[in-house]
Amino acid sequence: MEYQRKDIDNNTLLNLYKRMLKPRMIEEKMLILLRQGKISKWFSGIGQEAISVGVTSAMTAEEYILPMHRNLGVFTTREIPLHRLFSQWQGKAGGFTKGRDRSFHFGTQEYKIVGMISHLGPQLGVADGIALADVLQNRERITAVFTGEGGTSEGDFHEALNIASVWQLPVLFCIENNGYGLSTPTSEQYNCENLADRGIGYGMESYTIDGNNILDVYSKVGELGQRMRKKPGPVLLEFKTFRMRGHEEASGTKYVPDALMEEWGTMDPIANYESFLKEEGLLDNIKIDLQKAEIESEINEHLQFAFGEHEVDFVESDELSDVYKAFAYTEARSNNAGEKIRLVDAVSQGLRQSMEQHDNLVIMGQDIAGYGGVFKVTEGFVDAFGTSRVRNTPICESGIVAAAMGLSINGMKAVVEMQFADFASSGFNPIVNYLAKSHYRWGEKADVVIRMPCGGDVGAGPFHSQTNEAWFTKTPGLKVAYPAFPFDAKGLLATAINDPNPVLFFEHKGLYRSVYQEVPTGYYTLPFGKAALLKEGHEITIVSYGAGVHWALEILGNHPEIKADLIDLRTLMPLDMTSIYTSIEKTGKLIILQEDSLFGGISSDISALVMENRFEYLDGPIKRVGSLEMPIPFSKRLENGYLPKERFVVALKELLAY
Template structure:
């Protein structure tokens, strides 16, 4: 292995050596503890230390790094106290996740590190979002994100690189090509000679680096990082290296030919650099022994401290309260001036006034800039706010949701428009596994609103007509809002944007231009989790939301003799349980109307809740009315047959007679 120290000082060379030695000695200790049953799992980075350390030292402390589970050197080089790392691995309170996640599945704003999730790919798009924030803030910072060669097969990898290239974001995409994705060799992972060659397809600069040569890593990354700070752009880097242990210790390395293990053992990044430093007169045996003694003492002391900390005592209130970032709702009252507006206009006004109120708010989506979006909600926004804050995106729902998360990590706000709510399935993973879980895992909020044009009744067929709120009401950590009226939509959207938690904001397409009412012209807010009682009566409680509200109103208008409480939920998560229960205790009957198909919809949970909370008050079974258990058909007559609207009146009258 050839080392080129260039003009590096003796202290820098020793610093590089020390920072590689530290994670190696920690890992050797962890492998002993694993065999002793004192830790449950370990993902070894032995043989790859030069990459983590070289990249980290090339970055500034205030720049974000998004590492993987084999990048212990990132955490130690950023000088995270070993006591806290050991507590993290033991599930102690002084770790970073309060025992809620393991190993390297955590982040820390204190050290500008954003940890991975097991799905690997989403962190690449998150890096895009952080880099976008850096560009908008003009702070000349670089973001570095890691993945393995196996992770490059995921769609998130390709989406993130494409977005970074189109937007010219200052991101270092670092691929650690260590030969195997668990046991699958690279020849079965991809069919190109070098992963770095993929950069050409994205119009992106790329480099191949010997990942075991600390000086090549550090010098190249230092030069690239400094250049990118002044000339923002993404760069793809493939580090050629090897994993000397199993994917995790239990998997072993029997699938690796011994001659390959032997060849890479000779390329060990630490022993080779150690010999080079000795030959240069930089490292002596005394210095080496001093470093080892110092690190081992630090390890032992930190382990003793971590072992001495008591195990976490579960606290139900704490667990439930940490799912969401606390948010103190601030009411902004409606002004007296009103103007008749359609639902679509009220949403556009609410979004525009929020953009005016929050200069750190960015909206992203397909065709939302000059074109104004397929529904024209953002028409004219580019002229007022500029293309930096009103951003057309490629067709890549996953990466754009992730970018919204990155903006939030970097202290900004994001509104992401799904062109149709149906398309959110292409971005499902980062919503339910990243945005929803981040605050619970490591106290990082996701200040992201995802706008969801949804619903049937416009003859749009199976891929443009779903109302899929139940996918998200099931997921702790998400908030779900579903207004039925223009004034509600405007005020609730403002609150959703103010709220630092992830919000799915459903907008029914069939109501966009068919429903209108007087809407306050000034900015105002409405609380999430507060239902609206639209009608009062004594015989039955009707519970619904979205288009169902208007179906119920039409039914009551056609049947004035029916005395009913009509509850428009408006917010599905959080849910106004008290309003529902109090009404049913009064009327003694309940019918729940939803546009979604029946099984697994929110009506099922509401029915179960009422059976548990109001059983002794009920004079009849709780009735659910929903659409057919089929995909949504295109043809008008088939669509009308599909929808719950045509069955609601009959079901309501039958329940009243029970």
């Protein structure tokens, strides 16, 4: 292995050696502890230390790095106290996740490290968002994100590269090509000579680097970083290396040919660099022994500290309170006069006024800039706020949701418009596995609102008509709003944007231009978790939301003899069960109307909660009415049969007569 020291001074040469040696010695200790049952799992980076150490050493302390399992050198080079790492790996409170996640599945703002999730791909898009925040705030910084050669087959990899290239973001995409994705060799993963060649297709610089040569890694990343800070743009780096142990220790390496293992064994990054430093007269056996003794002493001292720490206790209130970041709702009232506007206008007004309230708010979505979005919610926004804050995106929902998370991590707010709520399925992974879980896992907020134009009764067919709120109400960590009126839509959207937690904000397309209401022209907010009582009566309680509220109002208008409490939920998570319980205690009967297909919807949970908590007040069976268990058809006659409006009238009369 040839080393080119270039203009690197002696102290740096020696520091790079010590920085590689430290994670190697920690790993060797962890393998012993794994066999002793003192840690549960280990993903070894032995043989790959030069990449983590070289990249991290070439970056500044305030620049974010997004590492993976085999990047222990990132954490140690950033000088995280070892006892915190050891506590993390033992699932103790002194770690970074309070025992809620394991190994390297954590992040820390203090050290500007954002940990991975097991789904791998979304972290690449998160790096885009972090870099975008730096660009928008004129900070000359780069962001580095790691993946393995196996992860480059995921769609998120390609989405993230494309976004970074189109937006010219200063992201270093670092591929650790170590020959195997678990046991699958590269020959079965991709059909090109070098993964760096993929950069050509995305219009970005790319390089293949000897990942076992610490000076090649350090020098190249340092050179690229200097340029990228001044002239932002992404770079794809493929580090050729090898994994000397299994994907994780339990898997072993029997699938690796012995000759290949021996060949890479001769290219050990530490042993070869040691020889180079000896030749340079900078290192000898005595100095090596002193370095190892110093590191070993540090490891043992910090291990003793971690072993002495108590196991995590389960305190239910603590666990539940950490699912969301604390948010103290502040009421904002508008003293302005009102004007009669449509629901779509109210959403637009609320979004525009939130952009004025928060100069760190960025809106992203397909066709939302000059075109104003397919529903014209953001029409004129570019003139008011510019294309930096109102950003057209490529068609890549997953990458953009992940980028929104990156903006949040780096101190900004994000609103993502799904062109149709149906398309959120393409961004499902980062919504339910990244945004929803981050605060519970490592205390990191997800200051993201995802706008969801939804709903049927408009003849749009199976791919543009779903009301898919139940996908998200099931996931702890997400909030869900679903207004039925312009006044609620504007005030709830403002609150959603103020809230540092992820919010799915459903906007019914069928109501956009059909529902009018007097709405204050100024900025105001409305609280989440507080339903609206639209009508009062003693005979029956009707609970609904979205378009179902208007169907219920129409039916009650046609049947003035029915004396009903009509409750509009407005938000589904948090859910205002108190208002429902209060009404049932008065009426004794409950019917729940939802546009979503019936099974597994929000009505099922409301029904179960009432049965468990107010059974003694019921004078009849709870009725649930929803759409049929089928995709939404296009033909108007078929769609009318699918939707629950007519079935609701029948069920309502049956329950009243019970």
